[in-house]
Amino acid sequence: MSAATLAMTHAGYVAAGWGATFLLVGGYAVSLVLRGRKLSRQVPPEDRRWS
Amino acid sequence: MTANPPDVTPDIPAHTGSRASRILGVAALAAIVLATLYGLVWSPADVEMGDSVRLMYVHVPTAVFCYVGCFITTLASGMWLWKRTPGWDVLAGAGAELGLVFVLLALATGSLWGRPTWGTYWTWDARLTSTALLAVLLVGYLALRRLDLDPTVRSARVPVLGLLLVPNVVIVSRSVEWWRSLHQRATVTTLDPQIDGDLLVALMTGFLAVGLAFAWLLLHRFRVGWLEYQAQRIDLDEAVAARRAEAARRTGASAAAPAATSPEPAEAVGS
Numbered sequence: 001m002s003a004a005t006l007a008m009t010h011a012g013y014v015a016a017g018w019g020a021t022f023l024l025v026g027g028y029a030v031s032l033v034l035r036g037r038k039l040s041r042q043v044p045p046e047d048r049r050w051s
Numbered sequence: 052m053t054a055n056p057p058d059v060t061p062d063i064p065a066h067t068g069s070r071a072s073r074i075l076g077v078a079a080l081a082a083i084v085l086a087t088l089y090g091l092v093w094s095p096a097d098v099e100m101g102d103s104v105r106l107m108y109v110h111v112p113t114a115v116f117c118y119v120g121c122f123i124t125t126l127a128s129g130m131w132l133w134k135r136t137p138g139w140d141v142l143a144g145a146g147a148e149l150g151l152v153f154v155l156l157a158l159a160t161g162s163l164w165g166r167p168t169w170g171t172y173w174t175w176d177a178r179l180t181s182t183a184l185l186a187v188l189l190v191g192y193l194a195l196r197r198l199d200l201d202p203t204v205r206s207a208r209v210p211v212l213g214l215l216l217v218p219n220v221v222i223v224s225r226s227v228e229w230w231r232s233l234h235q236r237a238t239v240t241t242l243d244p245q246i247d248g249d250l251l252v253a254l255m256t257g258f259l260a261v262g263l264a265f266a267w268l269l270l271h272r273f274r275v276g277w278l279e280y281q282a283q284r285i286d287l288d289e290a291v292a293a294r295r296a297e298a299a300r301r302t303g304a305s306a307a308a309p310a311a312t313s314p315e316p317a318e319a320v321g322s
Contacts, residue, residue, distance in 0.1 A: 010102040010167050017106045017160040018091065021113065024159075025264060028152050032271045036067030039278035047281045050069040050274060 067274035072267065079263035086253075086260035094253035106164040108253050112261035114157035114182075118224065119265065120150025121185070121216040124192070128213030135206075141276035143213050144196055149269055150216070151189040158182060169233055177230035181223040188212075188219055 040048060090108035097104035123146030131139035161179070162172045173179065192212045198205070227236050246254065 013163045013167050014091070014102055014105045017109055017163040018087075020159050020163075021109045021156055024152060024156055025268075029264075029268060029271075032268065032275055033066065033068075036271060036275045036278065037065060039275060039282055040065035040067065043278050043281045043285065048274075048278070050067070050072075 067271045072270050075267045079267045082260035082263050086256045089253040089256045094249050103167045106160055108257035110160040112257045113153045116261055116265045117150050117153035117157055118220045120146045121220045124213045125217040128210035132210050137280050145272040145276050147192050154186045176233045177226040178232050178234035181226045185219050185223055
């Protein structure tokens, strides 16, 4: 199925919706992990209660 | 051999993960795989909406968990006003940020669902407009948190805006009852849901996956917020210590200065 045909069908909208969800949630999760690692280096272990 | 940064203890990993968050993360990933299989493969197409019904399995859970984020922010704002402990303030910020992520997803997936169902990506319908206003309110709340305000002013204004989120959620939720709307009314919150069979199972699996992902994200966002708070506190402590050292140095210098510059009485007399 070509990209143009896919875009004309419901499958195109479904793929776009699920794709956007995976991208946004996945990107946000990765950004949180990276922010956490960066900030953890600035804070002593006794202030990281979960460690 | 690579040296560890001086402020990190080698045997304590520098991240926001823990055993509980790893278990939660694995459970969330498993639920996401299951929800994807149910939503995209096993669930049949709807008689009226066709395959576009598969958007419901992400749209409805993301919209509901946007409300959950707002509820968390309002609750934590109230607790912050009452208890004044930093954890509640951090939780309020975490809930709002997740609320914004999920409201944006709800708007995007709803728009993509609206095109094949209603024939348009967007209409100024009561549900859509009130949801967009909720997104704007969340952006405003997060912007206000980032402003470099006096702590007294900040601690008064930010939680008050946080308290306003739940009334907005009520407006969004009830908008389909209060005004004429293109958007369908609630179908799964009643005891007799107007959706059945494999579609309901797929939707519930979507709720499970989004709920577990939300919990994992909230846990990590709270820990990131806690680290931000601790890093600011450390910076502030260091700045105060530096100012005190500077003040002590100047006091010492000014006390020593008259003795060094004024002539000794004997010398003055003798000369």
